[in-house]
Amino acid sequence: RHKILLAAVGVVVLAFALFTLYNDYLQRTTINQNLESSVSQAGQLTASSVQNWLSGRILVLENLTQNVAFQGVNSDLSGLVSQSSLVSTFQFTYVGDSKGVFTQRPNVDMPAGYDPRHRPWYKSTIDAGKTILSPPYLASVGGLVVTIASPVKTAGQITGVAGGDLSLDTLVKIINSVEFGGLGYAFLVSGDGQIIVSPDKEQVMKNLKDVYPGQPLSLDARLREVTLNGQQRLLSFTPITGLPSADWYIGLSIDKDKAYAPLSQFRSSAMVAVLIAVAVIALLLSLLIRALMRPLTDMGRAMQDIAQGEGDLARRLSIQGKDEFAELGGSFNQFVERVHASIAEVSSATLQVHDLSQRVVNSSNSSIVGFDEQSARTNSVAAAINELGAATQEIARNASDASIQASEARTQAEDGQVVVEKTIHAMSTLSAKISDSCTQIEQLNASTDNIGHILDVIKGISQQTNLLA
Template identity: 35%
Template sequence: MFSKLKFAHKVNLVAAVLLVLALSILTIRNYNAVKHEVHQNLSHGITEIATSVSGNIANWLNGKLSIVKSIAQSTDANADEDRIFDIVVQADTSGDFKNAYVGVEATGQFILDDPSIQLPPTFDARQRPWYSQVKKERLASFTQPYVDVTINQLLISAVAPIEKNGQFIGVAGGDILLDEIANIINDIEFLGLGYAYLVTDEGKILSHPDSQYVDKTTRDLLGFSPALTSEFIDVDESNQIVSFIPVKGISSVNWYLGVVLDQDKAYAPLAEARNDALIFGLISVILTIVLLNVVLTQLLRPVNQLSDAIKDISEGEGDLTKRLEVNSQDEIGELSRHFNGFIDTIHQSMIQVQSVSELLNMHIGQVRDSATNGIEMAEQQLACGTHVSASVTELTSSAREISANAATASGLTSSMQEHSQASVEVLGDNIESIDKLKGIMVESSVEIEKLSEETQNIGNILDVIKGVSAQTNLLALNAAIEAARAGEAGRGFSVVADEVRQLAQRTQDATQEIESMIENLQQGSETVVASMTENQRNSETSVELAHLAGDKMQQVIAALGDVDRENHSVASATEQQVNVIHSIDEDILQLMDLNQQGVTNLQQTTAACEDLQTAYQGLNELVSQFKV
């Protein structure tokens, strides 16, 4: 786009851009300087006003605290209720408190300046938070702001300890409505740029021109919790800036004066300076472009005349005998002389081009005839090569088919070897399992023989038990006979002897049953031992037969390996033949490709000759346009 502009327009555009850039830098620098100055003046003025307001608030509250201290100083341990009442009434009048009062340590009594306020009989001043605060700190101070439920307004209490000779007697206090502080703050206009409100260090709003924000937080007012700093903070949603000035000089109170300013009004001088700079810059750019355009028109008039002369030469009949007139010694005259020299050079070159082009036309015809003859011979060679390549391709297919069949046979043989080897492995596993089974059967036979021996030992023990039970039965019979002889005196002994005899009989019967079962167990053990022995002989026979089968399978695997090697030899030899035939085919194809490439090159040469012929005609027409 820029390249299509005229030289004068380019100069105007570049000058305008440079001027705009310079004016922009100057404007931005001045804008920042003015902005800094406005910000400093605004910050200084607001700080002075806020400091003055905070000083007034501090003096006003400290005056209230001094009156509360005077209540404490005027009250002693011996003062009765009426005396204390008169003191708090006088303090309320002079300090304009909402209420003034005294809490007595000894009785918990709460003496209030307004007797119309009825308190519960159980009300104890010592249980109130403000009383506990003073008793603990023993210092005159202010309480945290709180809402009085009777009037639904924020207030604070100024409290002071009552002490005599180091003894704590009670607490004096006065309630202060924060509406009075709000009135002090609202009376300040802050240069007509905004307003102020009172806030605690925890962000709680104590006073605000809009009462709905009283007892709310700065987050509720601004939408976020700002840092309580004297630096200006932007409030984007309302186009405002806010600053927080600490209220100093009040003990036990950490309050800040939040100053809210309308950003447009506060920075109005800055916006005015910016607008003036933009208007001045626009006017400067327009005047510069107009003046520069007038000057360039005068300076470029000779150049335009030279351009018209060159246009006449270029758009005429191509007369290279024409020359420009040189009427000056300045840069324009130098340019005309150099242009005439350039035309002389072109004139001589065109004469040489005309001579060379005629010679070129003659050689193009000769090259074209030779290329046509070469194409005809190359096409005959290409037909012979195609026939030979087809024969070689058939031979290659046959050899590859033989090789594929040999490879298939080799694959089948390898597969049979693998299956046979797998069968040998399975057979080996069976032999190993039979061997393990044989060992287990031998161990089982040994254990069963041990069991037979143990049952024999149990039979011997049962023989002893039978002997003991027979003797016991005989002794019981003898005892019964002796008891019968004794008559009535041995009757009880006869009963016992009979019981013993019956017990011995039952023992003998049980022993016979156990003996019968042991005999059955011994017979079963002998049968199992015989069966295990027969199975052991059978397993040995199975192992021998399995080993014989394994040897036969190994012989089969060896035979298959020989067959596989023969197949590999056949496949390898056939593959070598295929490779040789393929190599011959590739050589023939390469010869055909070279022949085809030669034909293509000759065709391209012919086409190039045609192009050269066309180019010669165009060159001849171009040269004929010039008058040489």
């Protein structure tokens, strides 16, 4: 019963384990799909917000270049670069022409000999022939800044470059506002792996290789697992499209433990459910097996009673149903009935043997009494023989005396000799008969011993038969 219960519980545990593993796989797959979808949507939404924010500033600066081109680079440009839309958008707005004239608002004294044509923003714009977005840099004032520069074209010719220094504080707020449901944060990274904006100030202007050493990263939307300060995190990158000459990406860093917390909760719940289910099923199986095994248990007890010599062969098992246990119970009842009949026959035969044994014992006792009487008679014959021997010796002496005295009467002596020879012949015959009697007595004694052995064997059989009965 215990083996059946253990086997059944093992099968249940295995089934629940396989079911749990399958559900765990489904949960993990679903979480991965949902996480990838959510990360992709959040990345695209953030990238779109950044792109829209920068595109608006670029349009403002390109509008300045159009106004400068319309008015002419050689005219007074201070009014154009002082427009409220430019002042509120850029920290500094400036125009440098092909002659080296530099106009800037707010007006700041520039070093002597300052020539805008030698500045990187001017050269990069001339080389590109279109609006550019410079790599971010830390300005002496205003924190993290990027420069937007656009060529001024007059009659198809580049006659100057207009530029504006744009603070990324607003961009930082936009990116830091992405909390992703408390699972992680967003950050801005350039195509070469330099982190531009991040909630973690220590990561700003560092390369991804320095932040995640020894962990190869590719700037794509695929989720990859990395380790940061001993914590498992998931990274994904979404490109920001539509930016001139800038290869920027929105990175999303997700706490893996928080992201897969539902899976951990499911595993814990599944473990508890499996334990409860196993306990309940084990209890139900125990009760069910006990009920199903009751006929077999009764049969075992009955056979045990019979084996211990205290069984009631008149007892029968109650049979219910037509299952295998019912067939086994019927076979057991038939077996007990046959054994009962056999024991009854053996008991009857034992009684007959006992009666016969009593008769043999009685006959043996009678033989023993007869033997005693014969022995007494034999002793009497032996005593008479001894007396006859003494008398014979006396006769011999008398005969010797008579022979001496009959020397004178030869005839009487010869007659006496004939008498003596007859007497000796009679004694020899009597002696032979006595020897035959002794032989018969010894044979009778041996037969009596054999009868005693037979009686012992019969008594042993009688005792064993009584025990069997």
